[in-house]
Amino acid sequence: MDFLYPLAFWLFAALIAVSAIAMVVTQNIVRAATWLLFTLAGVAGIFFLLGADFVGATQLLVYVGGTLVLVVFGVMLTAQGPFINLKIGAGEWAIAAAVGLGFFSVLAYVLVGFEPKVPANVAVRQAPHKAEQPLAVGAAAGSLPLADNPETRSYHSLASAAVLGEALLGFEKTAPDSPVTGVRDIVTVGPGGTSSQVKIVKERTKMAYLLPFEIVSLHLLVVLIGAAYLARSKRRRGATS
Amino acid sequence: MTDSIGLTPYLLIGALLFVCGAVCMATKRNAIGILMGVELVLNGATVNFVAFAHYNPAFEIEGQIFALFVIVLAAAEAAVALAIVLNFYNNHTTVDVDTAEELKG
Amino acid sequence: MLTDLLTKMLGPEHADVVAAIRVFVAVNILVAFVAGSAVFFIWLERKVAGRIQDRLGPTRVGGKFGWLQTIADGIKLLVKEDLIPGAADQMLFRLGPYIAFCGAFMAFVALPFANGWVAKPLSIGVFFMLAVMSTEVFGIILAGYGSGSKWALFGGMREAAQMVSYEVPMALCVLVPVIVAGSMDLNYVAKQQDWLWKWYVFHDPFTFVAFWTYFCCATAQCKRAPFDLAEAESELVAGFHTEYSGLRWSFFFMAEYGAMFAVSGIAVNLFLGGWNIGFLPNELQAMMGVFANLIGVVVFILKAWLLVFVMMWVRWTLPRLRIDQVMMTCLKYLLPISCVLLLGVSVWQAFVPVILARIVGYLLCALTIGGLGWVVFNLFTITTKLPVSGVPNLWTPGGSAKDLAKT
Numbered sequence: 001m002d003f004l005y006p007l008a009f010w011l012f013a014a015l016i017a018v019s020a021i022a023m024v025v026t027q028n029i030v031r032a033a034t035w036l037l038f039t040l041a042g043v044a045g046i047f048f049l050l051g052a053d054f055v056g057a058t059q060l061l062v063y064v065g066g067t068l069v070l071v072v073f074g075v076m077l078t079a080q081g082p083f084i085n086l087k088i089g090a091g092e093w094a095i096a097a098a099v100g101l102g103f104f105s106v107l108a109y110v111l112v113g114f115e116p117k118v119p120a121n122v123a124v125r126q127a128p129h130k131a132e133q134p135l136a137v138g139a140a141a142g143s144l145p146l147a148d149n150p151e152t153r154s155y156h157s158l159a160s161a162a163v164l165g166e167a168l169l170g171f172e173k174t175a176p177d178s179p180v181t182g183v184r185d186i187v188t189v190g191p192g193g194t195s196s197q198v199k200i201v202k203e204r205t206k207m208a209y210l211l212p213f214e215i216v217s218l219h220l221l222v223v224l225i226g227a228a229y230l231a232r233s234k235r236r237r238g239a240t241s
Numbered sequence: 242m243t244d245s246i247g248l249t250p251y252l253l254i255g256a257l258l259f260v261c262g263a264v265c266m267a268t269k270r271n272a273i274g275i276l277m278g279v280e281l282v283l284n285g286a287t288v289n290f291v292a293f294a295h296y297n298p299a300f301e302i303e304g305q306i307f308a309l310f311v312i313v314l315a316a317a318e319a320a321v322a323l324a325i326v327l328n329f330y331n332n333h334t335t336v337d338v339d340t341a342e343e344l345k346g
Numbered sequence: 347m348l349t350d351l352l353t354k355m356l357g358p359e360h361a362d363v364v365a366a367i368r369v370f371v372a373v374n375i376l377v378a379f380v381a382g383s384a385v386f387f388i389w390l391e392r393k394v395a396g397r398i399q400d401r402l403g404p405t406r407v408g409g410k411f412g413w414l415q416t417i418a419d420g421i422k423l424l425v426k427e428d429l430i431p432g433a434a435d436q437m438l439f440r441l442g443p444y445i446a447f448c449g450a451f452m453a454f455v456a457l458p459f460a461n462g463w464v465a466k467p468l469s470i471g472v473f474f475m476l477a478v479m480s481t482e483v484f485g486i487i488l489a490g491y492g493s494g495s496k497w498a499l500f501g502g503m504r505e506a507a508q509m510v511s512y513e514v515p516m517a518l519c520v521l522v523p524v525i526v527a528g529s530m531d532l533n534y535v536a537k538q539q540d541w542l543w544k545w546y547v548f549h550d551p552f553t554f555v556a557f558w559t560y561f562c563c564a565t566a567q568c569k570r571a572p573f574d575l576a577e578a579e580s581e582l583v584a585g586f587h588t589e590y591s592g593l594r595w596s597f598f599f600m601a602e603y604g605a606m607f608a609v610s611g612i613a614v615n616l617f618l619g620g621w622n623i624g625f626l627p628n629e630l631q632a633m634m635g636v637f638a639n640l641i642g643v644v645v646f647i648l649k650a651w652l653l654v655f656v657m658m659w660v661r662w663t664l665p666r667l668r669i670d671q672v673m674m675t676c677l678k679y680l681l682p683i684s685c686v687l688l689l690g691v692s693v694w695q696a697f698v699p700v701i702l703a704r705i706v707g708y709l710l711c712a713l714t715i716g717g718l719g720w721v722v723f724n725l726f727t728i729t730t731k732l733p734v735s736g737v738p739n740l741w742t743p744g745g746s747a748k749d750l751a752k753t
Binding site (some may be wrong): 002003006028030031034035040053054056058060061064065066068069072073076 | 362365366438441445468470473474487499506613640681
């Protein structure tokens, strides 16, 4: 897939760039919402390319199918007639363009050639699409694919979503060595340093996000109550203007 | 790295989204347009998180978990922000933020 | 299978070309299948509508049964004038149908038609399908707003509210068999259901009810009657697609039939055993190889078509619900029911002993199949009773209008 992956990446990147810039430039609020839709869909595509299936699907479900629909409902409720096109003066456009370009060039200057720090005992990440091929090197699994192997059947069935779920709940170690989509392998090199001792496991050590998960749930509850209260229909008092 | 696409293009996409969101927040007069800018900013940050989760071997899937939290929180914040905008519309009969000048001076 | 063949032909160093060809072939097969299904469904809808309304439906084009009626419809739609209203937002008006169609079609990427025959095997298969089908809402909104007419706007907004609301109980009902199976991978879930009594619809009372609840939510999600406010000719002219004519309108309908098949496919894979006939275990299927897969594809498509036929049947039988009744059904009835089902199936999986669960499973299967058999038996053997009216001799052979005049 040596040309498919970069092709897909550049297509999504072009979609995101064009949509984001169009969203800034357009004056019509409903068209801005449409460009936002394309931007979010492009970002979901980027997530799928990065192998984060669950996050990409959540982005589509929650952001596009939820938040964006909410925003568009807000637009429909408030933008009638004169409010659909609110124009800005040319001077403001010039300042906005200058600030935007300056900001982006600063960020780009920092980011180009950025290499993350890698701990010594963890091998360099392979190309992303290779994570989806079945075990090739040092396959520790049995000969049967894990879904058909009776011992591991029920465990393999908990694939990438389970890894995320167990991370949320904070299990110490999970080791489904199976062709999972959505989570990449960690290739650890054995003590001898040769590739023959490469073990592909997914070990989670002390990843517990249960507390943030609960906090976010409470937060959502508070938000629901607050939004319902804020947006309630108030009784009109008398015939004022 | 042996990748065909390295980490930097993804970070640049995140930066572009962030900058577009910030400029959108600054230039739109419609209150809901500002809210859309906020969504863009959050998306830029999320792309950054997920790209690092993928490319930095020291991270496993923490970036994806953060991305999930960001998405959920962005949805929550959009709900509250829209409630505020609706209240603003009810009080001023307009969504033009240039008219929100009660606290000026 | 195709991948192995091509790899042999081109050699392993061209793995990227092989992957590209596989992607291309898979997408083409899916598009052809969706289009062919839509052609079949349009004809089926008109026939079903006709028969339920005590008439024949199309009988002229293409022989006695009107097989080619859809082709005639398609030609008519193609040659219609492409009208765009003057008040319409040009870009959004043109964009709406395509977004709706893409949302409905992308779900097929993760839908397995047979064991291992998926365009893209995803471990979050059903979640991906639900997420992608939720982007169809935006096509409806754009169509409603971009038409520049108030009827379209009302229809579009109501429709969007309905679709977004029904996603919640639908996702909860989908979670019920996912909890039982332990995976969101549709291929894996369907593989667990190789014997008839292992089908998840018979697994426990909660999944049984979940199947019907899911079917209700799916019908509402596809904007089918009795939830079809968007197409309510008596209320809103034609809702969000009022101003669309010709090929643009047909895109909406391909999207609708595609979504109907996709949700039926999810229901078949999650509840009704997927591609399994019910008496062919997995080991036997593995021995039969590609032949078992072909049988599986046919069985899957027939089951999904059966569910779509039930949707059409319900459409022409039940009267339409009002928008407030639609929202009330979702938020006051289906949502609490699906929450209870989710809780119930979790408790069932965690606490009910295996023996009891198996017995309940067999009992449910026997009762359901027995009940269905009894209904079918009665359909064929029950003697028809003529309607009884207060007029003597009216309905018996030999009676006539003169008898009617006597009383």
